[in-house]
Amino acid sequence: MRIGVIGAGLQGGTLAKKLAKAGHEVRVANTRGPESLKEFAKQTATIASALEDAATKSELIIIAIPFKNIPSLPKPLFKDQPDSTTIVDVSNYYPSWRDGQIPEVEAGLSESEWVEKKVATIIDDLGFDALDIGPLSESWRQQPGTPAYCTDLDLESLKAAVKAADRRAAPEKREEGSRAMVDLGPNATPLEKVKAYRRSLG
Numbered sequence: 001m002r003i004g005v006i007g008a009g010l011q012g013g014t015l016a017k018k019l020a021k022a023g024h025e026v027r028v029a030n031t032r033g034p035e036s037l038k039e040f041a042k043q044t045a046t047i048a049s050a051l052e053d054a055a056t057k058s059e060l061i062i063i064a065i066p067f068k069n070i071p072s073l074p075k076p077l078f079k080d081q082p083d084s085t086t087i088v089d090v091s092n093y094y095p096s097w098r099d100g101q102i103p104e105v106e107a108g109l110s111e112s113e114w115v116e117k118k119v120a121t122i123i124d125d126l127g128f129d130a131l132d133i134g135p136l137s138e139s140w141r142q143q144p145g146t147p148a149y150c151t152d153l154d155l156e157s158l159k160a161a162v163k164a165a166d167r168r169a170a171p172e173k174r175e176e177g178s179r180a181m182v183d184l185g186p187n188a189t190p191l192e193k194v195k196a197y198r199r200s201l202g
Contacts, residue, residue, distance in 0.1 A: 001024050001025070001059050001060060002024070002025045002027075002057060002058045002059045002060070003019055003024050003025065003026045003027070003058055003059070003060045003061075003062065004026075004027045004028075004029065004049070004053075004054030004055055004057065004058030004060070004061045004062070005019075005026060005027070005028050005029070005046075005054065005061075005062045005064060006029050006030070006051065006054055006055075006061065006062065006063050006064065006065060006073070007030060007063065007064035007065040008028050008029075008030050008037055008040055008064075009064065009065075010190055011064040011090055011091075012028070012062065012064030012065070012090075013028075013040065013044075015062060015064065015090070016028045016044060016046050017044040017046070019125065020044055020045045020046045021045070022125040023125075024125070025047070026044075026046040026047065027046065027047045027048075027049040027053060027054040027057060027058060028040065028041060028044075028046045028047065028048060028049065028054065029048075029049045029050060029051045029053070029054035029055075030051075030065075031051070031065075031069075031072075033050065034048040034049055034050055035048075037049075051073070051074060051077060052074075052077065055077050055078060055081070056080070056081075058085070059084070059085060059086070060085070060086045060087075060088065061078075061081075061085065061086070061087045061088070062088050062090060063087065063088065063089045063090065063091065064090050064091065065091060066091060066098055066099060067091040067092060067093045067094070067098075067099045067102075068098065068099035068100060068102070070089070070091065092143065092144050093105050093143070093144070094144065094174070094178055096175055096178055096179075097178040097181070097182060129154075129155040129158075131155060131158055131159065131162070133162050140165070140167055140170065141162045141165040142162060142165075143170065143174075144170070144173075144174040144177060144178075145169070145170035145171060145172070145173035145174030145175075145177065145201075146161070146162075146165040146166075146170050146173075147161035147162075147164050147165060147201075148161040148162050148165065150177075150194050150197055150198060151198070173200075173201055176200045176201065177196075177197040177198075177200050177201060179200070180196040180197055180199065180200035181193040181196055181197055183196070184196055
């Protein structure tokens with residue numbers, strides 16, 4: 001499959017590397033331009049691309065940039081996409097740590113959308129089981145502050161975690177996890193941050 005990944009940080013870079021390794025044609029793009037991604041592309045067997053190329057030459061587009069930066073993407077970027085193109089947003093909302101408060105999200109707007117068949121195939125390529133948790137309105141069940149977020153669970157345990165999610169408690173728990181990660185300081189590794197986040201939730 002032809003896949004475009006917008007963002008080459010921890011999430012985007014990891015996905016791009018693993019998807020390329022699984023045999024997909026992966027174009028990686030960021031707001032700094034393809035020159036900034038040449039070394040990354042060489043190391044991961046991906047294609048350093050302009051934002052427009054990553055969007056227009058892909059069947060699946062993965063947006064992996066900070067949540068607050070999504071509106072800054074060029075407005076015409078997805079204008080001429082065919083209906084068959086799938087766009088997946090893997091960003092997460094951290095109001096106190098990174099993104100600032102966004103009124104629409106604070107009012108209850110879901111952060112991301114689960115896309116079924118095509119994405120399930122990609123997830124399988126990465127060695128994971130896909131779990132459809134329902135419509136967009138239920139996507140909060142696997143967002144920061146819920147039992148399913150940032151875990152390494154088998155499918156049955158993940159189902160139980162999704163079911164146990166508490167929407168009212170999630171924002172407070174999300175902030176507890178954010179504080180635990182910030183307290184580690186700027187030199188903490190991603191794994192250390194994940195462990196601190198999970199410990200903070202008990």
